[in-house]
Each structure stands twice: as structure tokens, then as C-alpha cells.
Amino acid sequence: MTKPRRQGKRKTFVLCAASLLLSGTLLTGCEVTNFQIATTAITAATQGLFSDPKVNLREKNYAAADYLLQQSGNYLNRTGEIEARALTEADNPAAVSALGRRMTDDIGQRFAELGYTVNLRHVSSKVDSTLYPPGAQEAPQFILSGSYLKKDKKLEVYLRIFEPGAQRIVSSFNYTMPYSSEIRRLAEADTQIIRLEGPQ
DSSP states (O other): OHHHHHHHHHHHHHHHHHHHHHHOSOOTTOOOOHHHHHHHHHHHHHTTTTTOTTSOHHHHHHHHHHHHHHHHTTSSOSSSEEEEOOOEETTBTTOOBHHHHHHHHHHHHHHHHTTOEEEOTTTOOTTTGGGSOSSOOOOOSEEEEEEEEEOSSEEEEEEEEEETTTTEEEEEEEEEEEOOHHHHHHTSBOOOOOOOOOOO
16 A cells, blocks of 8 residues: 555656646645756656647746756856747758747746846747837847757757857757647748849
8 A cells, every 4th residue: 555655646746846847836735945946847858748749838838948947057147138039940940930939939938937037039929029129239148049850740849048158058958749730830931022033
């Protein structure tokens, strides 16, 4: 009878950790330490959170954000600006899609919720674009970027936070997700208008 009880406790801990990771809130009854927070994202990755089709894209993006922050340690501070840039398609870097913007937008919003300074002007929706007026912008201390690779049934994602001043990668995270109908739709490249000059 002891073994089932231990399994139940393990499931409770994983559920508590996953809930913390996905919702960004501290649940009543969960005693959360810094070590638990640091290992939550790792637990989520090993438990198949990213490969679970029942977990929506926003929740996966938030989980990825938590992992990047955990891995960055003390290199990432709350005073330096993090500029989010759209993920590019590995096979076609020039193509821009709603998926590439959506993922880093979600991750950037998660960073902001946790108190970090984030600039989403490159990935924000038209509604939020007024928050980032055009004009001269100071160089960001950190850049959130990456790429993704489309396969038949899965999407491989490569994220990184780069510090231009020191020319180093502060943190990175690679994972795979099911290539669902939602992701397939978002991954369609934006329509590009090509102007052809007529004969002179």
C-alpha cells in the first residue's frame, strides 16, 4: 500500500509544478522554493508538456519562457531591455509568419509578467503596435529570437536569448511540438506583394 501513496504524491507534485508553470500563479497548498521553480520547466519538458496536443500554444510558449529564464541565471536582469523578434523558418529565413511572431510575443509577455523589461514592437499585434512608436531606438541589451523547422507531424523549435554587447548566448531551449492544424495555419508565410517593372 506504500507504493501507491508515493506515486500519488509524485503526481500531486508534478501537477502543482505544471500548474505553476502554465498559469504563472502560486497555488494555495503548494510550498514553492527557488529550487522547485528552477526545476519546474525541466520537469514539464521531461513530462512531455510540449508534445501534449491537449496543451495549447500559449501555455507551451509560457512554459518555454520559464525554461529560458531558469537557464539564464543571473545573466538576465530586470533592468536591461529584452527585444523580442519573430522566429524565422529554418528552411526559409526570409519568410515571415504569424507563428513566428505569436511565439515570441507570448514569451515576451510572460517575461513582462515576471517583471522584466520587454520590447514587443517587432512582434506585437496591430492593436498593440501604438505602444511602440517608430523612431530611433536604443540598442537592446538582450534579444529574444530563434527559428523553427516544419516536419510532417511535428515542429522543431529553437529559442535563444542573445546578449549583443558580450556576443554570447545567455540561454537557449530546443523542443518539439505536434504540427497541429492551428500551428499549420499560423505557420503559413505572410502574403508578399512583388512589384514587377514593365518594359522600359
